Amino acid sequence: MRIIYIHQYFKTPAEGGAVRSYHLAKGLVDAGHEVEMIAGGCNSGYDQRWIEGIKVHYLPVTYEQKFGFFRRVWAFSSYVRQAKKLIKKLPRPDLLYVTSTPLTTGLLGLWAKKSLAIPYIFEVRDLWPQAPIEVGAIKNSLLKSSLKRLEKKIYQRAMSLVALSPGIADHLRKVTPSQKIHLISNFSDLEMFFPMKKNQALLQKYKLTNTLTIAYTGALGQVNAVNELLDLAKKAQDNGKNWQFLIMGQGSHDPQLRQIAIQKSLANVHFIPFGSKEKVNEVLSLADFAWISFAHLPVLKTNSPNKFFDALAAGKPILVNHKGWVYDLVKTHQLGISCLPSKIDSAFAKLEVLENYPEKLIKMGVNSRLLAEQYFTKAQAVSHLIQVISPGKNQLNSQNEFIILTG
Template sequence: MKPLLIITSYFPPEIGAASNRIYHLAEGLKNDYDVSVVTPLPNYPTGKIFEAYKRKFSSNTEDHGITIHRLWIYASISKNKFLRLFAMLSYSFSLIWFFMWHKIPDKVIVQSPPLLVSFTCMLFLRSKKRKLILNVSDLWPSAGLELGALREGFAYNLLKKLEAFNYKKADLILGQSNEILTHITTITAQPQLFLYRNFPEIEIPKFTTTNSDKGKIKLVYAGLLGVAQGIYRLCNELNYDTIEFHIYGSGAEEEVIKTLIESQKDLPLYFHGRLDRAELHQVLLKYDITIIPLLNRIYGSVPSKIFEYAKLGLPMLYFGGGEGEHVIKDHNLGWIAKESDYKHLNEVLAGIKLSDLNVTLKAAIQNTAKHEFDFKKQLETLKKVL
């Protein structure tokens, strides 16, 4: 089989949509290619190298037929911009070292963002003989501007130039959303474009009735507790008259959420920590509805949770705007609340009855996921353009 290299900043055992997306892509391609993955020593989302990998400069392992090269990185989730920049540069330097000492295949998939890491790959690996495939999951630096993580100025303009360079040097670009692909066409018409959604490859489980003895809707959030999700604010803004709110995950807001729960013990608000993906899927089946929030609407973003929860048969309340709203509406996956409008969010929640969250609705959502969000079908189409 021909070799194929995947370069990513996130990979299991790290959690999150990015690592899951790349893992399933590697798994799906290994029957057609000799797949290898280059990734940092695992550290996300804690910003600390995982215990099993501490005091290592690199690690080379084989997992289910995939060769995994883990490289040194200065791990950090510091809010200090210089430390975060150094963290990205450290992985870029490790990649350059890897490129110098390894034979790089003629077909390479590069994950973007991080923008600086993908720029390093596109700069050093460009060759007329090599096909560079850029997998774009978010639009940086514009997403950083919308999140408030970046400001317009010299640094932002420099990142825009890196972004344009990456797109123009790619032979094929995989975009997670139609908005991403539309944005790319405003910069360059050179690469071939392909809509590659983050469909999960998971077993569709059976579900049971979940109604609470207290007559309240069991609302759940599971995932990263970061700035973009805004879960801490959500905890403060929710009206708990008809709901109880359960939270799973970890991230930057974890401690303030725990402190809030400790200070507001009268609220039906619960934090359960982080679970591995397989265990989480089973736990989620006991809840009535899940919420998918974004603190601010991010152009190009379509949360992968939509497709994963659909396979679980879990009704969704989407609170993030953008293309994600259209996915929920077009496929009848749940309810929509206006982005950043907490009053409307509570109105929508108040209008949902336990009787609405029935087995018929869950079965319909699962059936939609089975036919519309088919990972294998999408992968077979992708193979034709790789």
């Protein structure tokens, strides 16, 4: 089957960031499918590369998280316009696999179906426009209504939908009750990430000591609530704890977080430059807990964060700041503890106990890796996707698996 894979923010493991599309596309290629990826890029002109059997087309569309509303809209619309021109030049595909965000990628699916009679599957990574509406980025009532109508239209006209979490799947059922919905969560790269003991050479490289360490590896944006990790760091420092807090990432709130750390004189916080997935595993190897956080908005409870699945593969106990399906997994499978803003004192007390019982930390880490191996492997995700795109084969109803996972 010939598949054109639409992902504006396509990344490889060497680049770091969200690499779901890389692994899914590579899995499709390994299964005998022909895959062409259409991605945005930061170069001044069009570029094309072969990456692990995937033919990747890079369009000259610059996008950064720090962009304001109008620059974002321009980047989204420019990508759609250029992708349309490119698709018309490429050999006709059997299918478009379109992934959000942004929601505007769905315009390519609608256009391809109407103008070229090419079906599309739409993958919903985050709930748009619900997320930017709750965050406050979209306030105009007419624009909200327009985007919600577009969302419904994109969902309805897709051949089927792929959701990344049970919460997203529930939302899709409410918007389009009759649509086929498949649950393929993010997944753990068990080869790239693996449990490692703290290495003295790495500790020296990052100027760290062998004490209780909590690491965040991910985006540093408005919705990521990494400031709450700084609140925990402040409490630890004020109570004379020699704990360490690592922050590795990039995003619009990076300068703000660094300023907060300076204002609070947080000598226990270390900012590490954003890097490849290999570097992320290196940093996680020095951590006793992986911090998973989002702002406290209902829509963000549905997220399927890559950093969580990386931490599972690395065999790390989880420290989660919000309720949602990640919280449910942590609680059900004893992966770690919660650190809700209203219960930071309780979380701090639990950390004080755990630092003196390393065997309990080891057990949590073992549980994390085991969960990744049982339910969240790349092979399972690729197998699900192959069944979804293959006409005539039994379709998956993977929602049942998450009844097992979350109770």
